[in-house]
Amino acid sequence: MQEEMVEVFLLGKKYTVPSELTIMDAMEYAGYKLVRGCGCRSGFCGGCAVIYRMKGSHELKVCLSCQTKIEAGMCVGKIEAYPINKKAFDIEEIKPTENIMGQLYPEIYSCIGCNACTKGCPQGLNVMQYIAYAQRGDYEKCAHASFDCVGCNICASRCPAQISHSAVGLLARRLTGKYLAPQSEHLNKRVSEIEKGDYEKILEQLMQKPLAEMKELYNNREIEK
């Protein structure tokens, strides 16, 4: 099958690359050996954000370069090591009271509602909405609305109010996971049994059993429907 080739501009230089590649792969095809801006290559680490324009267009676009197909006329620049304002806190000390977010990240109240964060999000999250939840102290809603964030910080790079959205979402999620979500009684019960040493003996006994008996046990074990 004949590959279709397209003309693109990578960091200001013109290259001709196969159209089926991602932007990341196109960089490598062009001869770059990537060190920065290339992490999981599967859309989960948020490390490969790039910014681009289609040649001749005024519109700036942003995306994850490993999850976006290259297109003819793309003029690609990189967003690497975008600095955000992550505040340190002690998860044991803070409480999900209304003012904790405001104390750590008062800039969320400077949001001008431009929605550039949401427009830029490669995960399709409603970023401005989760910042609104944070403003109101509704951390559980903020946590769920920001859950799929990969921390690429494209939102922060586009924000005129200079908010560090990913840090806000992460704080809301940790507060939710630790304090707001219901406790798991079955987990707490099992943990206390283990701490009492309830499973030491049965595990030691299993470890001593002959191989044939273990095979018998495994092959005939009951499997939960």
Add this chain to the structure above:
Amino acid sequence: MLTAEMLKSMANVERTRSARMNATPARMSAEEKDTLLQEYHPDYRQSGFTVLSVGPNKGSKVPTELAELLQANSRIRGSEIDLERVDYDVDVLIIGGGGAGTSAAIEADKAGAKVLLVTKLKMGEANTMMAEGGIQAADKENDSPAIHYLDALGGGHYSNKPELLKRLVHDGPLAIKWLNDLGVMFDKDEKGVMVTTHGGGTSRKRMHAAADYTGAEIMRVLRDEAVNRGITTIDYAPAIELLLDETGKAAGAVLMNYDTGEYLVAKAKTVIIATGGAGRLHYQGFPTSNHYGATADGLVLGYRVGAELIYADAIQYHPTGVAYPAQIFGALVTEKVRSLGAMLINSEGEAFMHPLETRDVAAASIIRECTTRGKGVPALDGSAVWLDTPMIEMIHGAGTIEKRLPGMLRMYGKFGIDLRKEPILVYPTLHYQNGGILINEQAGTKIENLFVAGEAVGGIHGTNRLMGNSLLDIIVFGRIAGKSAAQKSKETQLGKLTLSHIDKFQAELAAAGIHTDKVSPLLLPTYTHGRKVR
């Protein structure tokens, strides 16, 4: 665009779907599985392996691509590195910024040690971040660590180190509790009951998840906690050689600033290798689901100072890697897709196996379907089979995929495929190194003051790991390694630093007649995507 042949075969999948809904194929017997593995699993293909000529595992076979790196030259052979000029002087040096290294860093810091964590890419750009499906732990009423032990032992072909497996399953619920209390948002119902599912080879539903971002959720919380604690971390600073002291104890590492190429000396009373796996070595030409830096660096560093490997020839091919479209070829399709009921289907529309066999069996079964049985669907690079994702919402109701597999829905959606409506093409992808450096229950090795945690470890899972036991092991053994290394650092007085083991290893290579231009650790693979390079 799907080819005409793909569309024709997809129609077969759709045609048989409703009949298949209540007719799950039977599980294979132990004998059927053994025969299948021997005939079709890549680990049994002798041509993919090389017997080592030097080092602690001399005489054992390992994947050829790994052998070439284990038996390569040091990157700093012949360079003069002034070990008196110390750039960092710490109690505990942790090499690797994934889930295991970061868990270790948190525990070592908690124990009062001065910690330095160095990582080749950015902290969190690691396989942990990409682990989608879940984390096992026996915390439900109908389950127990003993049942978890049996599942993992049988799945691992009875080759797991019993004392390591015991620690894994015993500490499982403690690991979930630790993560929960750090603020990891596990899927729970309104009463707090964890939403758990099966994985391949489990006999109880003990797979805890955070949608299909389980590893990402764990990793971003661990990373945040490390930052909160003020732990010193250096990104883009791979270790390229371990340092010993004159008595043979691990004593730090030579690092490289990956931006400038400059070497740095990190002196440490104890060292933890947490460098992860080897998918980017592309054993036997397989694509991989691993992150960009998975190049077995820790195995190379450890082997050169005399640490022993175990089961380095046991590789996990995840049965369901993306076989189409090209842009995400080899990426992971989480096993949770099968946990939720999607079946593996051949070109004729037949379900050819129970969807929840262990990973090695499932991978071998897919390879058989695509080779001797001739029932694969021609895809990009060889044949593939269907994973019938629309079944999930027929079983669990509309909206299930968006809620429980948002990552998968998004990944495919970006390339124009809606997996709620159409099945997807999959083929095994290189996923995990079952083996690694042998450790004891304290995560120690036979090299004094050298600890290992995470995928770089061997022995916990035997020769085949179950889904969800890797996220568990990085937490359980990451924490153990952090505590052990912090404790040991308090009792340690270091002697003079040395790199004499490099000369010794080079002499062994020469004596074995190995002359090579290769240097290791590899650090990163090189990709040109088919372009011919001068």
